[in-house]
Amino acid sequence: MAEAGRDEEPELSVVLVTYNSAHVVTAALDGLGERRGTEVVLVDNDSTDGTADLVRDRYPHVIVVESGGNLGFAKGVNLGVRHARGSFVMLLNPDATIAEPDLRALLAAARRDPGSVFAPFVEQPAPQRIVSAGWAPSTWRMFAHYSGLSRLGRHARWLQGHYLLPAQVRSPVRVDWATGACLLLSRGLWDRLGGLSERWFMYAEDVEFCWRVRSSGHDVWLLPEARATHLVGASDGRRTDSVDPAWVVNLREFHALTMARGRASTASWTVVVAAGLASRAALAAVRHGPRSDAARRFSAYSAALVRSHR
Structure with a gap:
């Protein structure tokens, strides 16, 4: 030392x-x-x-x-x-x-x-x-983020998502x-x-x-x-094409430990976030191709969240 x-x-x-x-x-x-x-x-x-x-x-x-x-x-x-x-x-x-x-x-x-x-x-x-800051990851805040409702949240805080947007x-x-x-x-x-x-x-x-x-x-x-x-994700020298779903799996576990009101609440959160990530994957596939980095990442995150909930 x-x-x-x-x-x-x-x-x-x-x-x-x-x-x-x-x-x-x-x-x-x-x-x-x-x-x-x-x-x-x-x-x-x-x-x-x-x-x-x-x-x-x-x-x-x-x-x-x-x-x-x-x-x-x-x-x-x-x-x-x-x-x-x-x-x-x-x-x-x-x-x-x-x-x-x-x-x-x-x-x-x-x-x-x-x-x-x-x-x-x-x-x-x-x-x-x-x-990279915002509101606790309740099911509503995650839905607001992935549905796009959070874009209307500049003057209505209840519409803001788990992640704030720069204009907010x-x-x-x-x-x-x-x-x-x-x-x-x-x-x-x-x-x-x-x-x-x-x-x-x-x-x-x-x-x-x-x-x-x-x-x-x-x-x-x-x-x-x-x-x-x-430089998000650049700190450990891994290949840039690697996909680590731990961020969303751990976030779901945090929600289950601190905010959920039982298994049904956790299941609802999983459905909302997995569907949101899958929709992002589909949109990226349309815009950039199904083999694009964004499409692959969002799809992997969604699949990992569903698998880990079983």
Whole structure:
């Protein structure tokens, strides 16, 4: 473990978890720089592409923690926070970047309200159709999203879906969840809530964490004046044509654990979301061909959701 930069007590600890992330992590670390009052803790989940050595060589101020195995996202984050000393903690994906002015805006908001969680508007590769934040994944919110009703939600919040749309975020919004790709909160709140749930290897832990934040009487804020970028799915160096349905399977499990009123409620959620994904697959097949990446992905997500419910 590198111990550079441990002399001064930091105000902020930025925690990243890497797995074969050498191709993207340099942009994240360059964006952070060597910020005064900030320490960077990087947990490497047994990368085989030299990520840990690359970071040690190029960024000696970064605290590198080698986990000894691929622990997954939540366990890696929790391990990193245990090594952190800041009074505020920011989670940052290795394929995400945030500039100094935007980080300052998040930190200033957290200083004013250390009992809340703050997230920037996360910009994704164009075209950006959704925002990685929104409302808890109830059956209605999922239906609103996949049916297209959420497009009418700019002035009617009850029509908004699980994911907010860019036009619906013009000022700070109190939301039910925001992506764990970039979140900032006080260490005190993190410790009170016990960190991320380690139930899942990856995906849904950010929604579940924000659920506990809200359930404990605190708020999750999306601040559009702060911006970050996220190359969705690029952090682990996998083939870009791979399909991992864990995000939707885990989301359904989260719904079943926290929101469902029995098996019938979970079955209804499954039907709504699987049908929505299948409709997206059909639309992509018409527009781009049945073998297009989008058609294949949406079809695989829908099928995995149905199979896992049996």
